[in-house]
Amino acid sequence: MDIKTLQVFLSVSDTLSFSRSSEQLHMSVSAVSRSVQRLEEELGRLLLERDNRRVRLTPAGRDFRSYAQRAVEDWLRTRRQLTDGAQLSGEVSLYCSVTATYSILSPILESFRSSHPGVEILLHTGDPADGIEKLLVGQYDVAVTGRPAQLNPRLAFLPLQESAMVFCMPAADCAVRRQVLEGDSSAREFDWGSLPFIVPERGVTRDMLDLWFESCAIKPRIYAQVAGHEAIVAMVGLGLGVGIAPELVIRAGGMAERVSQIPVWESLPALSIGLCAPRKTLMDPLVKSFWDVAASTFARTV
Structure with missing residues (x-):
């Protein structure tokens, strides 16, 4: 059992769809299914009930989901503690639209690379309408997106620009x-x-x-x-x-x-455009540093 396996299970437990999770995680449906199946074999319990019409969590699945969420949060917290006081290195995964890559990200990345050269940005582009859902299933650390009228309490939002x-x-x-x-x-x-x-x-x-x-x-x-x-x-x-x-x-x-x-x-x-990230992900020093650089970069442009 590893963090990636837990993230795959959390994705399926959120979407209740192997096909939707496969799209979000950029994995084949069979790979997602095998990952969940190996986890069930390791635990000796059925976590998800599947039939031709739907997927749903079993009582054991609901209990394990709580554990998986805590385990991922603990891993992020430990990672933060181990990197405190050291030069940051690692990866931050980012999701945004093609337009946002140069209209929003360009000045942020310029500042971030100069202050944190050891951190690599893994960028994926797509429809910004998918950004929030991809964050909630743990596929990416940060997304550039519009702020919804009702923001999920699990998410934090940093406004950067407004557009008519x-x-x-x-x-x-x-x-x-x-x-x-x-x-x-x-x-x-x-x-x-x-x-x-x-x-x-x-x-x-x-x-x-x-x-x-x-x-x-x-x-x-x-x-x-x-x-x-x-x-x-x-x-x-x-x-x-x-x-x-x-x-x-x-x-x-x-x-x-x-x-x-x-x-x-x-x-x-007007549409408020900014960075969005799970609040637990902001505990990661890499993500928090990127967030802070974005805030200071756009504060200078106002």
Whole structure:
């Protein structure tokens, strides 16, 4: 039994899905299953009940989950104690979107490398909507993400930037642009329900948009649900529909000339973008150092 095995079990106990855990951990489904099976054989107890419809924790699994969480936390605490007073070395795993790698991370990494040359950053890019879930299952130490309206109490959030949320349409003449310009989008009675919307699959900004639809009594016509704001802006730029994206993504993603902002009667709230990490992970001196450097770096830019 090792820390990695415990982390695999904790992932499955959170997702209750071997396939979802395999995606989050970048392991095959069979490898995740074998890891849990070897753990059950070592303990001599069934931890998870599986059938064709669902996975669920057994009573022994629930008890062992508590132990596994404590063991991982103890390992992080011991690691911190052993490295106190010594030059930091090791790895910090980080998850963020492509846009965030240069708009948010670039100044942080420049400062962090100069002050902690012995620490390696393991960077993985993807849809920021997945960041919080990946943190909760222990796949990464830190994620760059938008702050949800309700932050899980197991997580800490460090705000770094705010970005306005923009409704956008194609900049080039096309059927979608003409449809938007036929009316007054800044008027309360504008017919939003007739427009083809390209929306986020999930995440903070999808929640924002769904609340906006509800508050404006709009039944949206969903053309596509896609992962990542970069993909939304690209599809809007191709004339496939209208969508929303943080202004930061539009400016930094190289698509600003392909889309136009749509004035609206009721704007979406600004998106707070920052670092997110499990509170227990911040006990690790490597992660805490990265967190502190990020805070001081953006404090200097304000």
